[in-house]
Amino acid sequence: xxxxxxxxxxxxxxxxxxxxxxxxxxxxxxxxMSDVLAFVKDQSVLLxxxxxxxxxxxxxxxxxxxxxxxxxxxxxxxxxxxAESRGITLMKTRYRMFTACGLLYTNGLSGGTKV
Amino acid sequence: MSNAIHLHYEVSGEDFxxxxxxxxxxxxxxxxxxxxxDAIRRVAIxxxxxxxxxxxxxxxxxxxxxxxxDRIEILLADHGPGIADVDKAMQEGFSTAxxxxxxxxxxxxxxxxxxxxxxxxxxxxxxxxxGTNLYLxxxxx
Numbered sequence: 001x002x003x004x005x006x007x008x009x010x011x012x013x014x015x016x017x018x019x020x021x022x023x024x025x026x027x028x029x030x031x032x033m034s035d036v037l038a039f040v041k042d043q044s045v046l047l048x049x050x051x052x053x054x055x056x057x058x059x060x061x062x063x064x065x066x067x068x069x070x071x072x073x074x075x076x077x078x079x080x081x082x083a084e085s086r087g088i089t090l091m092k093t094r095y096r097m098f099t100a101c102g103l104l105y106t107n108g109l110s111g112g113t114k115v
Numbered sequence: 116m117s118n119a120i121h122l123h124y125e126v127s128g129e130d131f132x133x134x135x136x137x138x139x140x141x142x143x144x145x146x147x148x149x150x151x152x153d154a155i156r157r158v159a160i161x162x163x164x165x166x167x168x169x170x171x172x173x174x175x176x177x178x179x180x181x182x183x184x185d186r187i188e189i190l191l192a193d194h195g196p197g198i199a200d201v202d203k204a205m206q207e208g209f210s211t212a213x214x215x216x217x218x219x220x221x222x223x224x225x226x227x228x229x230x231x232x233x234x235x236x237x238x239x240x241x242x243x244x245x246g247t248n249l250y251l252x253x254x255x256x
Contacts, residue, residue, distance in 0.1 A: 021197040
């Protein structure tokens with residue numbers, strides 16, 4: 001799956017564009033950034049309902065290519081500017097967390113771990 | 116020791132949104148020096164959690180980073196309140212962070228356990244009312 005596929009599956013609105021052809025192998029859905037930081041997998045996407053600059057910084061530390069804000073949440077300009085400078089794609093989807101994760105999972109994206 | 120690259124960063128305690136600036140800068144530097152991505156990510160995550168801790172608990176501080184070919188050594192020093200019970204602070208889920216920090220996605224009691232998980236050596240020197248020094252080493256495989 002690539003970032004473009006995630007946009008299609010989640011009917012996402014792209015807020016800022018990184019590499020849309022970047023391959024995505026795993027996903028992580030959480031509002032708790034320390035839980036995200038406890039999970040290390042390559043080429044990942046972060047789904048979150050949390051909207052603050054630390055979401056982008058967390059993704060940066062984890063080498064994540066893409067952040068999806070669920071339930072239609074809009075990041076402010078400081079978040080967008082930070083993501084742009086890090087080359088991270090931001091999008092929002094109208095789906096709620098559970099549904100957004102489920103849609104990606106049923107389309108073949110895994111959590112990268114069985115537990 | 117003279118062949119180390121030394122970096123120094125001040126961590127502001129006033130602006131939570133800037134927490135992670137130092138970690139991001141170190142990550143970038145390590146990348147440009149050609150370190151492997153596993154080592155870079157472990158340094159970045161451990162340092163980021165520690166930076167967040169400094170901002171949440173200690174009103175900021177500073178980081179000293181020494182980069183050697185085979186390891187990265189990091190000191191994170193603050194003049195915060197100190198850690199009353201280090202063993203407890205090391206337990207997953209134990210937190211003394213205020214509720215407003217939880218709204219920001221942190222304060223779940225995962226900081227120090229995550230730091231320990233990603234580093235090869237971790238040492239805490241802490242004195243109540245004086246501050247905390249956190250020494251971290253990440254070995255480069």
